[in-house]
Amino acid sequence: MNIILIISAFIGGGIITWITVNFIVKTRAKNLIQEAEAKAEVLKQNKLIEVKEKYLNLKEEYEKHIAERNAKIQQIEAKIQQREMQQGQIQADLQRKSSETDAIKANLETQIEVIENKKKELERIHKEALGKLESISGLSVDQAKEKLVESLKDEAQTEAMSYINERMEEAKMTANKEAKRIIVQTIQRVATETAIENSVTVFHIESDELKGRIIGREGRNIRALEAATGIEIIVDDTPEAIVLSGFDPVRREIARLALHQLVTDGRIHPARIEEVVAKVKKQVEEEIIETGKRTTIDMGVHGLHPELIRMIGKMKYRSSYGQNLLQHARETANLCAIMASELGLNPKKAKRAGLLHDIGKVPDDEPELPHAILGMKLAEKYKEKPEICNAIGAHHDEIEMTSLLSPIVQVCDAISGARPGARREIVEAYIKRLNDLENLALSYPGVLKTYAIQAGRELRVIVGADKISDKDTETLSFDIAKKIQDEMTYPGQVKITVIRETRAVSFAK
Secondary structure, eight states: OHHHHHHHHHHHHHHHHHHHHHHHHHHHHHHHHHHHHHHHHHHHHHHHHHHHHHHHHHHHHHHHHHHHHHHHHHHHHHHHHHHHHHHHHHHHHHHHHHHHHHHHHHHHHHHHHHHHHHHHHHHHHHHHHHHHHHHHHSOOHHHHHHHHHHHHHHHHHHHHHHHHHHHHHHHHHHHHHHHHHHHHHHHHTSOOOOOOOOOEEEEEOSOTHHHHHHHOGGGHHHHHHHHHHOOEEEOOSSTTEEEEEOSOHHHHHHHHHHHHHHHHHOOOSHHHHHHHHHHHHHHHHHHHHHHHHHHHHHHTOOSOOHHHHHHHHHGGGOEETTEEHHHHHHHHHHHHHHHHHHTTSOHHHHHHHHHHTTGGGSOSSOOSSOHHHHHHHHHHHTTOOHHHHHHHHTTTTSSOOOSTHHHHHHHHHHHHHHSTTSOOHHHHHHHHHHHHHHHHHHTSTTEEEEEEEGGGTEEEEEEOTTTSOHHHHHHHHHHHHHHHHHHOOOSSOOEEEEEEOOOOOOOOO
């Protein structure tokens, strides 16, 4: 019974507790639901606000875009209206001009009609007048024209012959006087130099002790220098001086410069001598080109081919009858320019022809042609104008003159060469004899170089050791001497020295 009561009491308490717990849970759930609904409402309101803001922003952008499009459309419409107005104005102008043109055309047609009527009236009057003249004179129009032309022709021919005779008589009276005046004025306006004959160069040294070093052991240095340059080197008792003798000024200049470099450097031996001479030859070639360039610039002659400039530079080392060839060319060019100016011709062309007239004397090879013809061919080769080429080729009458420049160059060449002190025949003959000596020996097979020294009293012949033996050198020397004796004219005697040497060259590395 007690147990039943206790169980009943326990069960009753549990029910009450369950009811209480159930109430609390429901209350809390309700509160949670209310809180959730409140938060949802707040969130809903926030989202609505965001959506509304986005809508307003999009609406504002769209309205702005619409406004811009409307503005552009208005601008386009304004341009279209303006263009339509312009087109209307243009059409109005065209219509106005068209009406004006029609009026002018109508006026011109009226004037043309009036002119045509007047022309017909004039032709009728002209025919009537011709008819009256023919009836009066008894001649037709063609016959009257022929008689008039014949009478005018006879009268004009008589007057022309009279005028020509008067001019010819006047020209004969004044031609010689005028020619002399022009030539005298031309010569007076050009500074000239006298001829300089020089076949030796004196090389000064600081002391006589250097002479022994230049000669070398058993004369090997001086022999090597003479063989390399073709110049006779005279070392005698003259204090502090060595004489370089040779007719070719280019060789003398090479020998002088080579000696200067050897003495300055202090190393003097055959190998060094050959090296220095080769280097100096290159320097002299460069100096020739530089001289040609300076000459053309000084003379105001432009546009020459580089090879012609080089030939002008080579003239510095050549002479014609004792007259320096470059000085002669410059003098002739100046004379030609002055004379052309006096005669009313182109002085620049005349100066160009005068400067180039003797280039045939300095070619690299020596063809069998007169120097005037050779110079003309060189000028043609390097694209000079025909009148320049003709002036070069005709200045010694080898070809016919075809322009007025040719006689001017011929006269000025003669003036430059014939003036007192300009030339001396003996020097040209002397140089020609030395050249002939060298060329005669060079014609033999196996001969490499030939040098005429001691004013032509000795001829040194250098032969190849691989081509001529020691025994053949004696025969060669005799043959050259006999040929010189038979073919050439010379004072005194000529010594022929044939040099044959064998070299062995090695390099220490």
